[in-house]
Amino acid sequence: MDNPYNTSSFLIIQGFNLSSEYVFPAFLFASLNYMVILFCNLTLILTIVLNKCLHQPMYLILLNLPINDLIGTTAFFPQLIKEILMNTQTVHYSACVAQAFFIHIYAAGTVFILTAMAYDRYIAICHPFKYCAIMTNAHIMKIITLLWLSILFLIALLFYLLLRLPRCRSVMTNTYCDNPSLLTLVCADTSINNIYGLLLVTVTQLIANGTIMYTYLQILLACFRSKGSDTRAKAMQTCGTHLAVFLLLECIGLFTIISYRIKQITPQLRRFMGLTVLIFPPTLNPIIYGLKTKEIRDKVIQFFRHKILPF
Template sequence: MDSAMDHLYNVSSYVEVQFDFMPENVAVVFLFAALSYMVILFCNLTLIITIVLNKSLHQPMHLLLLNLPINDLIGSSALFPQMLREILANSRMIEFPACVTQAFFIHIYAAGATVILTAMAYDRYIAICHPLKYNTVMTPAYIMRTVTAVWLSSLILIGVLFILLLRLPRCRSRITQVYCDNPSLLSLVCASTAVNNIYGLLISAVSQTIAIGMILYTYLWILVTCFRSKRSDTKAKAMQTCATHLIVFLMLECLGLFTIISYRIRDISPQLRKLFGLSTLIFPPTLNPIIYGLKTKEIREKLLQFVRRKVLPCK
C-alpha cells in the first residue's frame, strides 16, 4: 500500500530526466554547460546593451533584431539553470510544475525565433526592394505592432498547446530527454493524445509554411533587385546582410526540423534525439549574436568604439 502511494506521489509530483554520462564525467559536463551558458549570456546581453544604449541603432532593423537575443536568452535560461542544478545536486528528478515551465519557455523560444526571423526578412525586403517606401512602411508604430504580434502569437499558440497537455492524466514519470518539452511530457500521458498531436503538427506545419514561404519570396525578390542594381556597393551590402540572415534562419530550421523528425521516428537513437534537441538550444543562441555583431556594420562599429573607449583607453 505504501509503495503504491509512493509511486502515485512520484508520478503526480516529479519527472525523471535522463542523463547518460558516467559519474567520472560529471565535472566535465558541468563545466561545459556552465561555460556555454556564460558565453550565451555574455554575447546576447552585449548585443542587447549595444542596441539599447546607442540611439543611432534605434532603427527598425535593429529594433527587430533586439528581439532575437531576448528570445535566445529565454531558451537558454529555460535549459541551463535547471540542468546545472540537477548536475550539482546529482539528481535526475524535477518537479512537474518546473518541468512544464521549462518546456513552455523552450517552445516559446522555438516559436519566437521563427517569427522574429520572418519579420526581419520582411524588413530587409522593404529596405532593399522598396527603399523609397521604407520610412513610410517601417514606422515606429508598425514596428511596435510587429513586435507585439511576434510575442503574442507565440504565447497564444504555445499556451493552447500546453493547455491541451495539462488536461490529460499521467501514469508515467520518466522521459528520455535531458530537458522537458512537449513531446516528452506527452510520453507520460496514459490517455489518447490525438488532439495534442494534431494541434502540434498543425501549428508546426502552418508556421513553417508561412515562415519558409515568406523567406523564399522576400529573398527571391532581394536577389532579383541586387542583380538588377548597377551599384556594386549596394549589391554587396545587400547580399552580405541577406547572407547573414539566411545562415541564421537555415541553421535554426535544420536543427528544429531534425529535432521534430527525431520524435516521429521510433527507431531513431535516443542519443541522436538528445543531440539534436541540445544543439537547437545551444548553437543558435551562441552564434546569433556573434554573427549579427560581426556582420552588421553599425553594431560592429559601436562595439569597437566601446572597446577602445572603455576596455582599451588611451594612456
C-alpha cells in the first residue's frame, strides 16, 4: 500500500527563475547587500562591546538589535545567494525548518527589542532623576534575559506544533522558508497551529504597540513641557525617527502575515513584502539606532581614523 505522506527530505521552493543575463547582477546585489549588513551590524556590536564608556543601559539594550539582525540575515542571505548561483529550487527539509525558525526568532526579536528600547527611553526622559536607580545593570540583565527566553519559548512552541504534523506536499509557496509556508505542506488539521499563530501575533502586537505608543506619547508630552529647546528638539527627533521606523516595520510585517490569509493578494507581492522585512531593517537599523547616536558615531569615527586610516 502506498504511503499517503510525503517523506522526501527535499522541498521545492518558488525561486526567482532568473534568466542567465540576470544571474550575476542578482548575485552581486545579494552579496553586496549581505556584506553591508554584516559590516554595519558587526561595527555597531564591536563599538559597544569594546568601549567601556558605552556599557550603559541604553547601549546594552541596543546591542541586542544588531545581534538579532545578524540572526535573521544569516538565516536568509546564504540560502538566497546559493539559490541564485546554482539556479536550484530545492532545499533540504531540515535546512528549511532551521531557516524558518531563525527568521521567526528575528521577527519576534525585532519587536521585543524595540519595545525594551522604548521603555528605556521612557525612563530616561520622563523620569531622569530615577533613571540610575531603576535601570541598574542587574535590571538590564533581567530585561534582556526575559526578552530572549520569551522569544525562544514562543517560537519553539510554534515550531513544535508544526513539526508534530505529517507532510504530504513538497512545493513551497514562498522564496524562503517560514511557518505559514511550511504549514501549506501539512496534510492534517492545522486549527491549533492557526489559533496559536494568530494568538501569538495578537498578544505580542498588543503588548508591543501598547507599550511603545504609551511610552512615546509620554516622551512627546515630556518634550513639550521641557523648557530646554535643544533637549526637546533632540528628543523629538530621535523618538520621531524610531517611531517612524517601528511603524513602517509593523505595517510591512503585519501585511506579510495577513497576506497569507487573503487569496486576492498575488504571490509576487507577498514575496516582495516578505523580502523587504529581511533586507531593509537590518540595513537601516545600524544607521538609525547606532550611527545617528553621537556617542557611537564618535567612537566609530575615532576607530577608523586611528586604526584603519592612521594619517
